Amino acid sequence: MHRYANPARFLKIARVATPIVALLGLALTAAGLWIGLFNSPPDYQQGESVRIMYVHVPAAWLGAGGYLSLAIASATALIWRHPLATIAARAIAPAGAAFTAICLVSGALWGKPTWGTYWVWDARLTSMLVLLFLYLGYLALSASEAEKGGEGRAAAILALVGVINLPIIKYSVEWWNTLHQGSSISVVNASSKIAPELLTPLLLSVAGFSFLFAAIVLMRMRAMLAQQRIEARSRRLAEALA
Amino acid sequence: MRSSANEGPKVKAKHQRLWLVLGALGALGGAGALAFSTLGDKATYFYAPADLAKGPAPTAAIRLGGMVKEGSIERDGATIRFVVTDMAETVPVTYTGILPDLFREGQGVIAEGKLDPATGTFRADTILAKHDESYMPPEVAGAMKKTGRVSAGN
Numbered sequence: 001m002h003r004y005a006n007p008a009r010f011l012k013i014a015r016v017a018t019p020i021v022a023l024l025g026l027a028l029t030a031a032g033l034w035i036g037l038f039n040s041p042p043d044y045q046q047g048e049s050v051r052i053m054y055v056h057v058p059a060a061w062l063g064a065g066g067y068l069s070l071a072i073a074s075a076t077a078l079i080w081r082h083p084l085a086t087i088a089a090r091a092i093a094p095a096g097a098a099f100t101a102i103c104l105v106s107g108a109l110w111g112k113p114t115w116g117t118y119w120v121w122d123a124r125l126t127s128m129l130v131l132l133f134l135y136l137g138y139l140a141l142s143a144s145e146a147e148k149g150g151e152g153r154a155a156a157i158l159a160l161v162g163v164i165n166l167p168i169i170k171y172s173v174e175w176w177n178t179l180h181q182g183s184s185i186s187v188v189n190a191s192s193k194i195a196p197e198l199l200t201p202l203l204l205s206v207a208g209f210s211f212l213f214a215a216i217v218l219m220r221m222r223a224m225l226a227q228q229r230i231e232a233r234s235r236r237l238a239e240a241l242a
Numbered sequence: 243m244r245s246s247a248n249e250g251p252k253v254k255a256k257h258q259r260l261w262l263v264l265g266a267l268g269a270l271g272g273a274g275a276l277a278f279s280t281l282g283d284k285a286t287y288f289y290a291p292a293d294l295a296k297g298p299a300p301t302a303a304i305r306l307g308g309m310v311k312e313g314s315i316e317r318d319g320a321t322i323r324f325v326v327t328d329m330a331e332t333v334p335v336t337y338t339g340i341l342p343d344l345f346r347e348g349q350g351v352i353a354e355g356k357l358d359p360a361t362g363t364f365r366a367d368t369i370l371a372k373h374d375e376s377y378m379p380p381e382v383a384g385a386m387k388k389t390g391r392v393s394a395g396n
Contacts, residue, residue, distance in 0.1 A: 116342030
């Protein structure tokens, strides 16, 4: 891990990896959504509105998974002071917030025809909204720290404190009675309550969204490193001229 | 990660920070667990019929959740009567208004309203349909129902 914390080495790898990851993401997402929206059967209860799942579930997983990676990057920045870790965290946060927002909006659009309401304050929906607020809080705090030239330590601590919300999101549907249904897919038991015709496009779009997420993070990290380099260069130039 | 010349104090500070972060996360987890064990039922979105049977009948507005009992739906104009069951206890419900599309016998339902202490009937103001975690094409569901592999769901 320490080997790749070197920004120059990271940039060399990221330059090659970014287009590959981005194209993989686009291709898998297109395949998943095409099968999901046009070439898969409707659900026996929900009918056609089941197709919202092919956007909602990947967005939800990446919203939560993105937060986990934000927390890991923040812990790495706090403990080992890796120069890249803070940049990674700042690159992850807006992408994670966007996917969380997509999850909430698509879920509301699904809820109206299925449940009969856009929104309820049950444990799953509320904890997912809290996740969005954690992202927004992190973004505001790290932006103000970055403006002052800080290392983003307060934002990193905020990111770590918010980790407690992740198990709450995951187990909210088991710990409490919720309107939201329980998990259909168990990674631990490698089992699912989704029929194979519906599961295939879902897994494709989950993979596609994940690669897109990684591509966004890589692009943002490269842009932030480039910006840092320009700022350093213009500072040196200003000093030389003074 | 840095030069090995002054590794000594650096490593120590690094380890100190590692333990500090782990300790803080542990404390946070403990505090969270305590908070949630106290929160308990308060964060629950609805009560099941068995929960209502346990205690005295609540007088405030509550949500009642469970399954619409098969064969229990009776329509009387815009008013509908049905029975909510959790396979242990049952509560009769009356409701006047528009029902969500997914409202049907054998499916999950959440009713918001008040329990009438005199009759034991739940008067609902709002009805929400609950979806379960099984997703399948209609043909599969039909075939499974024939062979009896589909329970009423949950």
